[in-house]
Amino acid sequence: MKELDDLSEKLHLCDIKPDNFGLRDNGEVTLIDTDCALFEENLLMQFNHTNCTSHDDCDFFDCRGFCDTKTNKCLQERTNNNMQAVCEDVFVGYFPKMPTGLLRDPPGSIKVELFKLLQECSSPEVETDRQGVRQRVQPHTIKNLQELLHKSIGEQ
Structure with missing residues (x-):
């Protein structure tokens, strides 16, 4: 995901699902469906948009927007990020109460820590004056998730 932030203009993946990714022969993950990838x-x-009454009215698929409820206008701002959408829709899955995602059945040695990090990644709780608005996943959460997954691969 870091590579997507190194472009001259940030690329936003607004339709995140497992079917939109593929695996190359060398093990790298690649995008195979980019119809909702927008700069x-x-x-x-x-x-x-001109009118909104809730933040959901401002969403563009998995790219979450923000509704200024004082003016009932969507602000030109994304409130989540690509990694957060991947955590939510690929790693956890579409049904958080019943994980269906790629990481739904981890080894027991990392299960508790992994589920905690996936929760932090998909639905971060960040102190803000914007009540009810999803916040971006924090870089330390992504780093901790990467380290845990690398560690668990080394244990096998």
Whole structure:
């Protein structure tokens, strides 16, 4: 996901699901369906709706928007990020109460810590004055998740 932030303009993946990714012969994950991948400027134009009554009205698929409920206008701002959408829709799955994602059945040695990190990744709780708005996953959570997954691969 880091590579997506190193482009001249940030690329937002707005339709995250396992079927949109493939695996190369060398083990790298690659995007195979990019119909809802938008550069920053194009995504912000998607958020430029005229009316909203809730934050959901401003969403563009998995790219979450923000509704200014004082003006009932969507702000041109994404409130989540690509990694958060991957955690939510690929790693955890579409049904959080009943995990269906890629990491739904981890080894017992990392299960508790992994589920805690996936919760932090998919639904971070960050102190903010914006009540009810999903916040971006924090870099330390991504780092801890990567380290845990690498460690668990080394144990096998």
